[in-house]
Amino acid sequence: MVAGMSGTGGPGDPGDISAALSGLAGPGGMAGLLAQAQKMQQDLADAQERLAETMVEGSSGGGLVRATLSGTGTLVALRISPEAVDPSDVETLEDLVLAAVHDAAAKAADLQESTMSPLAQGLGGAGGLGLPGF
Numbered sequence: 001m002v003a004g005m006s007g008t009g010g011p012g013d014p015g016d017i018s019a020a021l022s023g024l025a026g027p028g029g030m031a032g033l034l035a036q037a038q039k040m041q042q043d044l045a046d047a048q049e050r051l052a053e054t055m056v057e058g059s060s061g062g063g064l065v066r067a068t069l070s071g072t073g074t075l076v077a078l079r080i081s082p083e084a085v086d087p088s089d090v091e092t093l094e095d096l097v098l099a100a101v102h103d104a105a106a107k108a109a110d111l112q113e114s115t116m117s118p119l120a121q122g123l124g125g126a127g128g129l130g131l132p133g134f
Helices: 018-023 030-053 090-122
Strands: 055-060 065-070 076-079
Touching: 030 065, 030 090, 055 090, 065 090, 076 090
Parallel strands: none
Antiparallel strands: 055 065, 065 076
16 A cells, blocks of 8 residues: 555555545646646747847957858858958958857857756756656
């Protein structure tokens, strides 16, 4: 017999189990948990869509090279000013391109953090489920 349960505890004896299970149907029970999970899933999908639609720009060389990334980190545009192009010094241009992309990537990462961290807090912090014992 399980502690705290009445009845014989044998097969087919509902004892207090039915009373305990009926609590799962309330707002704090299984139905509420499922509704909360569905809302969090929708919030996550909405945040991911906002990230994909939001653009961030990084630059280097005083704006000679500009890289545009989506909030999800996809490179969507790279602009190079004609003044940055020196056929005898391709290495500098390569460095400027890398610096601009890294600048934009850092901004995209900041945007991801600010967009997603409120959702993670809803899960109980750093990866938790917001449930006792998890």
